[in-house]
Amino acid sequence: MTYKESDKTDASDTQHPIPVGAIGCFRDRLKDAMGTRAARVFSRESGLSEGAIRSYLSGETYPTLDRLEQIAQAAGVSAMWLAFGEEQQVQRVIEDDKYSYVPLYDARCSAGHGSWSEGARILTHLAFTTYSLRKQGLEPSKLSAIRVDGDSMEGLLSDGDTVLIDHSRNTLEGEAVYVIRLDDHLYAKRLQRQIGGGVAVISTNTAYQTMTVTRENLNDLEIVGRVVWAGGWM
Structure with a gap:
């Protein structure tokens, strides 16, 4: 640049x-x-x-x-x-009259039980026009970004792609792609509510089996936020 x-x-x-x-x-x-x-x-x-x-x-x-x-x-x-x-150096968006600069975290996985970004450093900030974010109903201060790790979402998200997370949407609203923490790791996965109260954790790549978090184990599933934007190299 x-x-x-x-x-x-x-x-x-x-x-x-x-x-x-x-x-x-x-x-x-x-x-x-x-x-x-x-x-x-x-x-x-x-x-x-x-x-x-x-x-x-x-x-x-x-x-x-x-x-x-x-x-x-x-x-x-x-x-x-x-x-x-x-x-x-915590999650924080910098704003000026035109742009919102969203932090991109080095947070491909997260161990322990603290904040999802605990111990992660900010690599840089991604610039979005504040108007475009608000037009999508997004509050800039509630956003952050991470990179996708692995090929389990190939076809939708590739290894190394960047996803924008809306942290205000941290409950399961309906079938959509969310960033979640499960077994002390971060994943970008499609979530689907199941009959009986469980949640299916779905990979786009059919080589990976769908995981099910039962109703009794929902406390083990943390929804960090909903993925609202993705970008990567062609």
Whole structure:
């Protein structure tokens, strides 16, 4: 990805996405992210001017949302980490006037009984127009994304595809594709309610047998959210 270098003045403190409590540490995280790279080198990699980078490093100014994302991609870190710090690197959507940036988690599986994303890091943020999300009835703050692992949904979802999860829809509404946690692993599967109160966990790939979670064992099935969008390479 390439960026056009810009020397436009950054927005005021009330408009940039870094909260007051995290501003004091931003330049330290930026220095850590840059490593041994000089401001001149990093400015070329990020597409920002050397003056802008030096201003961020000195703490004189702070980046706007689009610049924060450019810095994060060039440094190979999460924009959320840059803005909020490791302790606040949790599910959170960044929004500006036009776009919602949804976190893509490195969460192909999840062990233990904490949050589904516990221990998962944010790889990057995916940009969707806020208008398009709301037109679909989606609340940006309730969304996140993960990558599909394996070929059990081949024909619908391929290994490595990205799916967008609506966490507000975490109960079985009807037959649809959901991200679930079962046996301490995350899966994207089609769920179907069964007579008697159980739930069928269906793979699109017929090489995989349908699993049934009985009514008595429904507590073992956690519905993380409904899949509302998928994308991948052709």
